[in-house]
Amino acid sequence: MSTGHINITGKTKVLAILGDPVEHSLSPPMHNGEFDRLNLDYVYIPAGVKAEELEACVRGLAAAGVVGFNVTIPHKQNIMKYLTEISPEAQKIGAVNTVKIVDGVLHGYNTDAPGWVEDIQQDILLERNTLCMIGAGGAARAVAVGALLAGISRLFIVGRNLEKIKALAESLMLEFPEKEIAVRALDDPDAGNFVGESNILVNCTPVGMESNPGIPIPAEWLREHHYVYDTIYVPAETELMKATRQAGGAVRGGLGMLARQGALAFKIWTGIEPDVERMETTLRRTLS
Numbered sequence: 066m067s068t069g070h071i072n073i074t075g076k077t078k079v080l081a082i083l084g085d086p087v088e089h090s091l092s093p094p095m096h097n098g099e100f101d102r103l104n105l106d107y108v109y110i111p112a113g114v115k116a117e118e119l120e121a122c123v124r125g126l127a128a129a130g131v132v133g134f135n136v137t138i139p140h141k142q143n144i145m146k147y148l149t150e151i152s153p154e155a156q157k158i159g160a161v162n163t164v165k166i167v168d169g170v171l172h173g174y175n176t177d178a179p180g181w182v183e184d185i186q187q188d189i190l191l192e193r194n195t196l197c198m199i200g201a202g203g204a205a206r207a208v209a210v211g212a213l214l215a216g217i218s219r220l221f222i223v224g225r226n227l228e229k230i231k232a233l234a235e236s237l238m239l240e241f242p243e244k245e246i247a248v249r250a251l252d253d254p255d256a257g258n259f260v261g262e263s264n265i266l267v268n269c270t271p272v273g274m275e276s277n278p279g280i281p282i283p284a285e286w287l288r289e290h291h292y293v294y295d296t297i298y299v300p301a302e303t304e305l306m307k308a309t310r311q312a313g314g315a316v317r318g319g320l321g322m323l324a325r326q327g328a329l330a331f332k333i334w335t336g337i338e339p340d341v342e343r344m345e346t347t348l349r350r351t352l353s
């Protein structure tokens with residue numbers, strides 16, 4: 066696979082992804098492939114950074130004149146305290162995944178939420194729909210804020226830990242007081258009704274990944290009217306997606322979200338619109 070950067074010079078602009086672990090990140094081939102194809106003199110490198118080294122790493126990158134970086138697990142919240150400016154959307158989500166450094170000033174953004182909104186809206190408009198989200202972690206928060214900003218009328222959250230889903234709902238209600246937001250624990254007898262009343266379901270748990278097989282909700286809850294977005298992208302078709310198809314519903318997996326958050330970050334750093342379909346193809350090829 067081409068990295069496109071056998072000709073790194075003193076002028077090459079540097080980008081990075083900070084995470085722990087970062088070895089399996091698909092972002093370096095996705096961005097470097099696109100820099101190569103657009104003939105842009107940038108390089109994107111992985112940087113495994115421990116939580117206790119994050120501040121030193123960020124200061125060092127800024128001092129070294131790096132253009133910007135992505136932030137992934139576990140740093141998406143902690144990074145915020147080292148930034149000078151944070152976009153209103155990232156503030157609502159409470160997480161930053163993209164940083165641009167301009168004259169030593171660090172600007173933080175969240176491209177996960179708009180990336181997911183762009184991807185799902187290829188199939189279905191969010192406005193005035195009822196969306197039920199499974200899970201209450203980082204991806205769930207980005208999906209919730211993205212969906213609420215895009216105009217869904219009702220948000221249901223189901224999850225295994227009632228305290229955590231309640232806490233997420235309460236913080237979202239502060240940001241979106243005009244919206245109907247309700248929660249049910251997965252073992253609540255009413256949780257299946259929540260799912261039944263929703264037309265869009267989004268899996269924001271790792272249940273269904275190759276390393277975490279299974280289905281996050283009982284397959285009997287799935288119906289023909291359901292559109293299911295699974296944020297998981299390995300495997301390409303999860304058990305939840307299979308069961309939804311069998312029930313007559315429609316599905317989409319999470320690879321497009323990954324490509325679109327990357328494309329939005331690319332544009333923030335370079336000012337150039339990349340070819341998002343080509344970035345998704347690069348991801349697919351890297352995975353295979």
Ligand code: NAP
Pocket residue numbers: 138177200201202203204205224225226229268269270271272274281296297298319320322323324326
């Ligand atoms: P996270 O912050 O750790 O949150 C995971 C959530 O899933 C938590 O609410 C957790 O419940 C819940 N959960 C975990 N195991 C569960 C189980 N067995 N049954 C029910 N709920 C369970 O992780 P994250 O960063 O949000 O990532 C979640 C998923 O989103 C991952 O699969 C990841 O691949 C995907 N993702 C995709 C993209 C993309 O670009 N496509 C981007 C980000 C994330 P508790 O709160 O009780 O712990």
